[in-house]
Amino acid sequence: MDLQLRGKTSLGVMLAQKLNGEVISSDSMQIYKEMNIGTAKPTKEEIKNIPHHLIDFVSPDEEYNVSKYKEDALKTINDILSRGKVPIIVGGTGLYINTLVNGIEFSDIEKDEEYTSYLEKISKKEDGVDTLYKMLQEVDPESAKVIEKNNVRRVIRALEIFKVTGRKKSDLDIESRKETPYEYLVYGINWDREELYDRINRRVDIMLNDGLVDEVKKLSNKYNISKTALQGLGYKEVIEYLEGKASYEEMVEKIKTESRRYAKRQMTWFKKTPGIIWLDGKDVNSMVEKITNDYIGE
RNA sequence: GGCGCCAUGGCCAAGCGGCUAAGGCAGAGCUCUGCAAAAGCUUGAUCCCCGGUUCAAAUCCGGGUGGCGCCU
Secondary structure (H helix, E strand, O other): OOHHHOHHHHHHHHHHHHHOEEEEEOOOOOOEOOOOOOOOOOOHHHHOOOOEEOOOOEOOOOOOOHHHHHHHHHHHHHHHHHOOOEEEEEOOOHHHHHHHHOOEOOOOOOOOHHHHHHHHHHHHOOOHHHHHHHHHHHHOHHHHHHOOOOOHHHHHHHHHHHHHHOOOHHHHHHHHEOOOOOOOOOEEEEOOHHHHHHHHHHHHHHHHHOOHHHHHHHHHHHOOOOHHHHOOOOHHHHHHHHOOOOOHHHHHHHHHHHHHHHHHHHHHHHHOOOOOEEEEOOOHHHHHHHHHHHHHHO
């Protein structure tokens, strides 16, 4: 892909070169193998022999989540540090970065698929949403206050946690907050909104040109793609197109729109990341310089 | 030139005389601890213009403007 459109990727590589570091991805989709074009996964040429971790290691038919990420990332961070190098975490999944920055430690919670699918069934009934919310209010009123009734997914998760652990999600959340075990610097790349959207549109065109449709075709023939992998932006839209539910043009527009909205949500998310320092995306070299100076000054 | 149809927020679109003009999409803002490239929340108009009928009009009548279709 056009180097101009690789904001985070190229910055990560440059920093690693300068600071004797290795890159850890924090991208919930680049973890998947064989999902390359749609996730804009960095290529061998791009990473220039800089080790990249937590990329390309999960099968598309497997599910993955924050808790696993936290565990994998922590292990990798410690490994890199033990070798005297600098871990450089690069990626756009705010939730994943959040758990590292805020030192959240997840407790072991088993899954109870039978129970959740039972709850999902309820949610589809008439007034099911209200029913579930009432259940949550009885069992864990604190969580009910924080979670919106219509956010069925989170209501179900809170109920599941109570069923499996016998404890309230609201309590577990408080207990999970630990001291961050290392020092860190966080940076966000800032773009003019118009410019950002223009870059996104161009990037989507390139993906399609590079064979996104083919990639998805192959994937869906080979795998029963997991719930998480299927959420990848671009993938679900191409599948709709392949199933004849949308025209090619509709698909393209949908991917672009959804990508723009995703970028917007990212901005909202990172705005409140504690200690975040914003950099101007237009000038890679000055970004590298700024971060390097900050790091040495520590 | 004649006849017919249409004209509601950026786009699509309900409404057919009487509560503060549905809804969807986009946009903007936001929430966020186990599917997060996900899920959810908040947010906008007096209805093309002018005149008339009526206690009351986006909704009826007349004229104008614009668009679409047909005819000569």
